[in-house]
Amino acid sequence: xxxxxxxxxxxxxxxxxxxxxxxxxxxxxxxxxxxxxxxxxxxxxxxxxxxxxxxxxxxxxxxxxxxxxxxxxxxxxxxxxxxxxxxxxxxxxxxxxxxxxxxxxxxxxxxxxxxxxxxxxxxxxxxxxxxxxxxxxxxxxxxxxxxxxxxxxxxxxxxxxxxxxxxxxxxxxxxxxxxxxxxxxxxxxxxxxxxxxxxxxxxxxxxxxxxxxxxxxxxxxxxxxxxxxxxxxxxxxxxxxxxxxxxxxxxxxxxxxxxxxxxxxxxxxxxxxxxxxxxxx
Numbered sequence: 001x002x003x004x005x006x007x008x009x010x011x012x013x014x015x016x017x018x019x020x021x022x023x024x025x026x027x028x029x030x031x032x033x034x035x036x037x038x039x040x041x042x043x044x045x046x047x048x049x050x051x052x053x054x055x056x057x058x059x060x061x062x063x064x065x066x067x068x069x070x071x072x073x074x075x076x077x078x079x080x081x082x083x084x085x086x087x088x089x090x091x092x093x094x095x096x097x098x099x100x101x102x103x104x105x106x107x108x109x110x111x112x113x114x115x116x117x118x119x120x121x122x123x124x125x126x127x128x129x130x131x132x133x134x135x136x137x138x139x140x141x142x143x144x145x146x147x148x149x150x151x152x153x154x155x156x157x158x159x160x161x162x163x164x165x166x167x168x169x170x171x172x173x174x175x176x177x178x179x180x181x182x183x184x185x186x187x188x189x190x191x192x193x194x195x196x197x198x199x200x201x202x203x204x205x206x207x208x209x210x211x212x213x214x215x216x217x218x219x220x221x222x223x224x225x226x227x228x229x230x231x232x233x234x235x236x237x238x239x240x241x242x243x244x245x246x247x248x249x250x251x252x253x254x255x256x257x258x259x260x261x262x263x264x265x266x267x268x269x270x271x272x273x274x275x276x277x278x279x280x281x
Contacts (some may be wrong), residue, residue, distance in 0.1 A: 003056050003258040005033040007233075008226040010066065011042025011085055015252040015271035016051060024263050028059035033109070033257065035226030036064025036120035036181070041247045045070075046088040049098055063105045064120040064227065065181040068155065072166050073098050073117040077151035078156070103143045106178045113177070115220065121227040123211035124179040125190035126163045129221045129222030136178040142173065162191045168170045173187065186210045199230040213241045224257070233263060246271075 004023055009016050036050060038061065039045035052059055070080040071088050071186065074095070080087075089098060109118040110133055117123065123132045142151035154170035155177055166198055178192060185193045185207040200209050207233070210216075211223070219238055226239060235254055246252035246275035248279065251265040 001258070002030045002195070002256065003033065004030065004254045004255045005035065005224050005240065005242060005257050007035055007244055007252060009034070009042070009048050009062065009252065010227070011039055011045040011048055012120060012246045012268065013042075013047030013051060014187065014273065014275040015046035015266050015268060017172045017247050017272050018047055018266045018271050019254055019264065020254050022266060027055050030058060032059045033118050033224060034061040035043070035118065035224065036062045036105075037066045037226065037243075038064070039070050039089060040066035040090060041083065041085055043085065044088070045086040046092050049101075049102070051090060052095075053098070053101055053190050060118060061119055062103050062109055062110050062118055063107050063181065065177075066243040067102055068152070068177065068181060069145070071099065071103055071148075072152045072155060075152045075256060077152045086270055088217045094143070103148055107139055107176070108132055110221075115222060117221050119223060119225050120181045121179070122210045122225050123216075123218040123223055124163055124183060124191060124192060124215040125177075125186055125210060125218075128217045131219065132180070135172070137207070139173050139176050160192045161193065162189075179183070183210050184231075186213050188213060195275040197228070235263075 038048045052061060069078060070089060073080060110129060116131060134260035155174060157174055160167060160171055160175050163175060178194065182194055183192050184197055187193060187205055188208060189205050190213055196203050196207065207280065222238060224240045228241060229243045229248060231241050233244050234241035240255060242252040242253055244253040246268050249268045251267050253263050253265040255263045
């Protein structure tokens with residue numbers, strides 16, 4: 001069984017299909033990890049979600065911040081912004097089935113045998129993997145319950161920036177969502193900073209990538225994540241970063257997780273050419 005991980009797709013359905021062809025993905029024999037952000041900014045969010053759903057149990061997909069934006073919009077907790085491009089999902093006849101599927105995706109997945117974590121943005125430095133799993137489950141239970149719309153009511157906001165076991169209710173859930181789906185940088189004490197998204201080396205003084213905070217408590221696990229197009233592809237012993245900015249005209253990337261191999265990638269331009277050829281047939 002081959003195990004692949006693919007970065008943020010964000011509505012780039014043609015690139016996703018072409019990349020699956022390039023790696024010769026077969027649901028019956030292979031497995032796929034997706035870092036979330038299936039939707040938004042790209043041209044075909046509906047096509048992406050339907051394709052992923054069709055792959056069934058061969059896919060493990062975590063929620064990203066844009067997937068949560070879609071759920072919050074459906075729930076009436078967020079207004080559409082001019083930059084949103086998931087109108088096709090909102091107008092789809094199978095919207096209810098899509099929403100039901102999305103809100104049952106995890107925020108974090110952990111493979112205990114190989115100590116490998118799948119998450120959209122990362123794990124805050126103060127948390128062990130066990131802490132992250134416990135806090136993720138609390139939010140997941142809310143999203144899967146009958147009151148899921150209410151659970152999204154107070155999702156938005158940049159605080160609290162520091163973790164405390166004394167956090168309760170909406171503040172605790174908001175910290176979890178921000179940490180797992182929005183985080184890029186922290187200060188050296190582990191407080192989340194959501195104000196900057198540029199590449200490492202360009203950040204304001206005092207900030208470091210979350211995975212470089214000293215004494216990070218999840219460092220013994222390998223974390224697979226996306227969310228950070230300015231970071232791009234990063235592969236090291238403790239992390240694999242996979243957002244290579246397809247939606248911004250760059251690449252969609254897949255890596256093998258079950259054994260060492262060169263990454264596979266398709267460019268946004270190549271995907272457009274391939275899609276045009278398919279339409280002419």
